[in-house]
Amino acid sequence: xxxxxxxxxxxxxxxxxxxxxxxxxxxxEYDIANLGGQLIPLGTVLDHAxxxxxxxxxxxxxxxxKRSGLAITELEKTYGFDNLYNLKGGILAYSDxxxxxxxxx
Numbered sequence: 001x002x003x004x005x006x007x008x009x010x011x012x013x014x015x016x017x018x019x020x021x022x023x024x025x026x027x028x029e030y031d032i033a034n035l036g037g038q039l040i041p042l043g044t045v046l047d048h049a050x051x052x053x054x055x056x057x058x059x060x061x062x063x064x065x066k067r068s069g070l071a072i073t074e075l076e077k078t079y080g081f082d083n084l085y086n087l088k089g090g091i092l093a094y095s096d097x098x099x100x101x102x103x104x105x
Contacts, residue, residue, distance in 0.1 A: 001072055001086055002084065002085045004059055004085045004086075004088065005087075005093070006087065006088070006093045006094045006098050009021075009059055009094070010094075012059075017057075018056050019056055019057040019058065020037075020052065020056060020057075021035060021038065021058075021059050021061070022040055022045075022058060022059070022060045022061070022071075023035065023040070023061055023062070024041060024045055024067050024068050025039075025041065025062050025091075026041050032105050033095070034091075035091060035094060042062070042071050045074065046075070046078060049075060049079045049081075052075065052081070054083060055083075056083065057083055057085060058081075058084050059085050059086075060084055060086055061091060061094075062087075062091070063090045063091055063105075064089065064090040065089055066090075068086050069086050072085075092104060
């Protein structure tokens with residue numbers, strides 16, 4: 001599985017690269033802290049495959065990287081995606097290394 005770390009994500013954001021950020025956590029988690037990505041909870045990700053870009057890099061994240069990894073595995077297996085990247089360490093790593101103002105839970 002392809003991964004990006006939080007520093008690479010921050011560089012992509014700062015450079016205003018054309019990529020899609022998908023958050024596969026639950027809505028209540030998104031309300032606690034988010035990176036501004038599109039919320040598609042893990043349980044519904046296969047139903048929303050049409051909302052996920054195929055023509056650019058897509059970074060998928062969750063709290064720690066586990067659920068996003070599951071989402072990527074399922075999307076690749078079921079729909080043949082080849083442009084998905086897991087955010088290593090998830091939003092917790094982003095909070096630790098990039099933005100300590102993000103609420104940890």
